[in-house]
Amino acid sequence: MKGLTLSAKEQNRLKILNGVLEQRWSMREAAPLLGVSERQGWRLLAAYRKEGARGLAHKNRGRKPPNATPETIQQQVVALALERYDRINHTHLSELLAEREGLTLSRPTVRRILVRAGLSSPRHRRPPQHRSRRQRMPQEGMLLQLDGSHHLWLEDRGGG
Known part of the structure; x- marks a missing residue:
């Protein structure tokens, strides 16, 4: 951890802890601003006093996990x-x-x-099927309905 870059959350914590050190806020007032309990606020302040801004960064930052694939x-x-x-x-x-x-x-x-590495899984992707939409009727409810069957559904009463 040579160069230290603080996240926005850590920069906010740094500002608030500086306010506690300058006695602008008590730890009781600062803890809700930090989003931690009062006890954890004291721990953060102790780490800040001991290590400076580096004490606010997570200690695992920059490390490789032990179960990482070599x-x-x-x-x-x-x-x-x-x-x-x-x-x-x-x-x-x-x-x-x-x-x-x-x-x-x-x-x-x-x-x-x-x-x-920039290698995606080779997958054959078909283009979507083209659907031609019917032409809209001039008024709502005017849909043309046809019976295309060859036999007489209505017997002698019409159709076919």
């Missing part, structure tokens, strides 16, 4: 998707990676890796 495996998946398994969808690719390559990765993980 960069080498991500590069291997992208290379295989481009070369050997070209034009295979993400679900099938994750299954083939487990069977043939020994890389057991979940489908969402494979998808995330490939989407970050």
Whole structure:
């Protein structure tokens, strides 16, 4: 964490805690403005006094999670998707990676890796069917209705 960039929320906290240090507000007044309890407000103030603005930033900022997929495996998946398994969808690719390559990765993980690399799942998308709309009648309720059947529905009373 060399260069520190504070979020808007952290900048607001910094302003309020400076107000507490300058005795413009008591911690009881500042805690609701900070969106925390009074006790947590004192903790934030102690961290600010000890570490400065860096004390307001989350301590995990800038760290990689321990369960992240290693960069080498991500590069291997992208290379295989481009070369050997070209034009295979993400679900099938994750299954083939487990069977043939020994890389057991979940489908969402494979998808995330490939989407970050700019590779979307190959999907055949058909254009939507064209629908021609009927011409509107000049007045509401004037819909032309025809009977196209060949037999006499109304017997001798008309139609057909």
